[in-house]
Amino acid sequence: MNFDHAANFIWQHGRLLERRILEYFFFNGSKDYILKALKAYQNDDGGFGNAIEPDLRAPNSQPLFMEFGLRVLYDCRIKDKEISNKACDFIANHADLNMGIPAIFPSSINYPKAEHWNLPFSTKPSFSRLTGLVGLLKWQGIEHSWLEEAAEICLKDIFSKTYDDAHTILTAFCLIESMPQSDYIKGLFHKLSKELYTAKFFRLDVETQGYGLTPLEFASTSSSYCRSIFSDEIISKHLDVLESQQDDDGGWLIDWKPPGDTAKFEWRAYKTLKSIMTLKSYGKI
Structure with missing residues (x-):
C-alpha cells in the first residue's frame, strides 16, 4: 500500500471535508476545520443537505444526508x-416514533441520484434507519427530551425484531454503544452480533465478490466497539485484502454506480480516506 499515492488521490479528488479529515488524522490538522467543513452542508432547518452523501445530488435536507454527516463525526470521534x-x-x-423515517423524502425526485435510490423503499418510513440516527445522536451526548423517548423505543425495536440487513445492524450498534453498558444493553449487543453473521449484505468471507459490508466496516479501528465480534484472524485477512485493493491511481474503487463522474470521484476519495484511516489504526501505515 502506498500512502503518498492515496493521500495524493484525496488531495486531487476529495471534497474539502475529506481533505480536512485527512489533515486531521495524518498531518496534525485541526478538528475545528472538520467542523467548519461539515457545517457548510447543514441547512437552516438543522438537517444536512447539499449532496454530502454523493449518491443524491439534492440541496435540501434528507435523513440519508443526516446519517452521513453524523457518521463523519462518529468516525472522527x-x-x-x-x-x-x-x-x-x-x-x-x-420522524414518526411508530413508523420511523425514510431514507429520502419525495422532494428528492427532482434531483439526480444513484439508481438504488429510485427504488420504492427509499421514500418509505424505516424504523431501523431511525434507530441508527437516534444512536448517532445519542453518541453525541446531547440532552434532548425527544431523544430520550426515541432511544427507549428504538431499543425495544432492537429487542423485539430480527435485524437482517448489515446496514441496519451497523447503525443499530451505534445506539447500543451510546447507552450505559448494562446487562440488558450487553444482551442486545450479543443479539445483533449473532444476527450480523446471517444478515444480507454482510461479507465475512474475504473471497466474496461484489457489494457488501465487511468486518472492517464494523471494526474500522482496533478500538472499535464491535471489534470483539471478530477474531484476529478474520480482521487480519480483511486488512490484507483492503491493502491489496488500492488502485494504480492511488485510490480505492467503489462497486456501485453513482449518479455521475463527480459523485464517483467524491465516493472514491471518501472510501480511500476511510481505508487509510483503518489501515493506520491497525498499524499498517
Whole structure:
C-alpha cells in the first residue's frame, strides 16, 4: 500500500471535508476545520443537505444526508453540541416514533441520484434507519427530551425484531454503544452480533465478490466497539485484502454506480480516506 499515492488521490479528488479529515488524522490538522467543513452542508432547518452523501445530488435536507454527516463525526470521534442539537431538532420534526423515517423524502425526485435510490423503499418510513440516527445522536451526548423517548423505543425495536440487513445492524450498534453498558444493553449487543453473521449484505468471507459490508466496516479501528465480534484472524485477512485493493491511481474503487463522474470521484476519495484511516489504526501505515 502506498500512502503518498492515496493521500495524493484525496488531495486531487476529495471534497474539502475529506481533505480536512485527512489533515486531521495524518498531518496534525485541526478538528475545528472538520467542523467548519461539515457545517457548510447543514441547512437552516438543522438537517444536512447539499449532496454530502454523493449518491443524491439534492440541496435540501434528507435523513440519508443526516446519517452521513453524523457518521463523519462518529468516525472522527468528534462531539459537537451545536451541530447535533440542530440535527436532533430536524429528526424530531420529521420522524414518526411508530413508523420511523425514510431514507429520502419525495422532494428528492427532482434531483439526480444513484439508481438504488429510485427504488420504492427509499421514500418509505424505516424504523431501523431511525434507530441508527437516534444512536448517532445519542453518541453525541446531547440532552434532548425527544431523544430520550426515541432511544427507549428504538431499543425495544432492537429487542423485539430480527435485524437482517448489515446496514441496519451497523447503525443499530451505534445506539447500543451510546447507552450505559448494562446487562440488558450487553444482551442486545450479543443479539445483533449473532444476527450480523446471517444478515444480507454482510461479507465475512474475504473471497466474496461484489457489494457488501465487511468486518472492517464494523471494526474500522482496533478500538472499535464491535471489534470483539471478530477474531484476529478474520480482521487480519480483511486488512490484507483492503491493502491489496488500492488502485494504480492511488485510490480505492467503489462497486456501485453513482449518479455521475463527480459523485464517483467524491465516493472514491471518501472510501480511500476511510481505508487509510483503518489501515493506520491497525498499524499498517
